Amino acid sequence: MQFLLSGGQACILYGGTEFSRDADIVVLLSDRNLDALQQVLRELDAEQIFLPSLDADALRRGHACHFRCRRPDASGIRLDIMSVLRGCAPFPTLWTRRTTIKLLGVGEVPVLSLRDLVQSKKTQRDKDWGHLRRLVEADYLTRKEGATESDVAWWLAELRTPSYLIELAASHPEAAAVMASRPWLAQVVTAGESAIREHLDDEERRIRADDRAYWAPLRRELEQMRHQR
């Protein structure tokens, strides 16, 4: 089965959180892969919880399909399955950018790349913004020595911690001055943390609104499914 670990468990691996109560995966949409997924769900004795039912059309439209495992060694664990993540590349691209992490007792696990995971966390939910901030901080803290131009550009675009943004912009002023998605970075060193925080809050509000707009028709579909049951 072709899948990528995403959500909270991926955040744990990248240092964005310590604990998650469920498992999220992104799967390739193909008949063969969905057959393999169904087989895995049978092996986990997984039951569908809530809507919609697992099918290619629902996944293609962006829905999540929710399951609870009943096999004794995984009893109660919730598994959320998606194929499309808002604002993220299609699965084949996500797959080529994946990180493979070898875990003792588990084996090699294909994980959504850090940058794609951060993108997927740009939602309307408070807890995702906490994860997002910590994911980028953890990457910055552990790799800022010897960073590439690409790393610096990504941190400038994604860091949400004023003091780290000031530190980074001070050490890479030319990169900060041309950051199109955050033009205010050009003055970030002298702006002060409260002004930076206002810019970050504006950015977050816009993205949250985009996410609510994206989910509005999908929620209407879920409402219809509930009434048709």
Add this chain to the structure above:
Amino acid sequence: MANEPDRFIDEPEEWATMTPQERWTESATLWQLYLDMGGSLDPEPDSQSPFDFDEFQRAVPPVRRPGLHLVRRD
């Protein structure tokens, strides 16, 4: 948004510098502790979630709650 701490405090910074394997192992320990203390795997009530429907919150019954005992009812 504006009230979040600006930087990691010491413990999360330590978490950030651990390897993925170390974090996975520590999280598994937390998971076991959480279940042993009676923690629930129910979806968390979250009014911001696109799946914030009553039946979704109720969809998962409590599991493995050996540590959850009613001691006294006032």
